[in-house]
Every structure is written in structure tokens, then in C-alpha cells.
Amino acid sequence: MTEQTTPRRRFLKLAGGAATAMVFLGSLPSRVWAALPHLDAATNATAKALNYVEDNSKAPAPHKAGQACSNCVHFQGKAGEAYGPCAIFPGFDVNAKGWCAGYQAKS
Numbered sequence: 001m002t003e004q005t006t007p008r009r010r011f012l013k014l015a016g017g018a019a020t021a022m023v024f025l026g027s028l029p030s031r032v033w034a035a036l037p038h039l040d041a042a043t044n045a046t047a048k049a050l051n052y053v054e055d056n057s058k059a060p061a062p063h064k065a066g067q068a069c070s071n072c073v074h075f076q077g078k079a080g081e082a083y084g085p086c087a088i089f090p091g092f093d094v095n096a097k098g099w100c101a102g103y104q105a106k107s
């Protein structure tokens with residue numbers, strides 16, 4: 001006896017596959033979905049004008065020790081993430097260890 005594929009059986013198969021996919025996708029970190037291109041001062045005129053650097057230890061004056069994107073009021077990434085969005089550079093992720101002249105300490 002062969003198994004017939006009824007519409008109900010087909011629906012249950014698809015629903016099961018969709019549920020499995022949802023569980024898998026839900027387990028991924030949210031940043032996988034929203035990853036933006038990394039800001040690059042070599043190709044972004046605003047970043048260059050604001051002296052953006054990926055490594056704050058290489059930032060020019062008026063940078064002060066301890067200043068980094070991760071503790072800037074404009075940084076919108078989550079704590080512990082290597083990159084995150086910045087309100088000054090929409091459409092790009094900045095390095096949490098980076099810095100630019102738009103830096104403002106979080107209060």
C-alpha cells in the first residue's frame with residue numbers, strides 16, 4: 001500500500017518544516033539579521049572628516065584615554081558586541097573599540 005499525499009498531510013509537513021525553521025532562526029543572535037557594513041574612513045567622507053578610527057588607541061587629539069564608541073551616547077550596539085550602529089553614521093556599524101570626533105560620553 002502506497003502512502004497518499006493528501007492536502008492535509010502536505011500542510012502538516014510544510015507546517016512542521018516552517019516551525020523547525022522558526023526555532024532555528026529564533027536561536028540566532030539578533031545582530032545576524034541587522035548586520036550593517038562596517039564604517040570605513042577610507043571610503044566615507046564624514047568618517048574621514050570626523051577622524052573615525054577602528055581602534056581608539058590610535059585616535060588623534062582631542063581623543064582622551066577611555067573614550068570608545070562602546071561608551072559613546074551615539075552608539076546603539078548592545079554591550080559586548082564588537083560592532084553596532086551609530087546615530088551619526090546611519091547605515092553603518094562602527095567598531096565598539098572605535099572612536100571619532102563626534103564622541104560624547106554616555107551619562
Ligand code: SF4
Pocket residue numbers: 052068069070072073074075086087088089094098099100101102103104
Ligand atoms: S559618534 Fe560615538 S559611537 Fe559614533 S563613531 Fe563617533 S565615537 Fe563612535
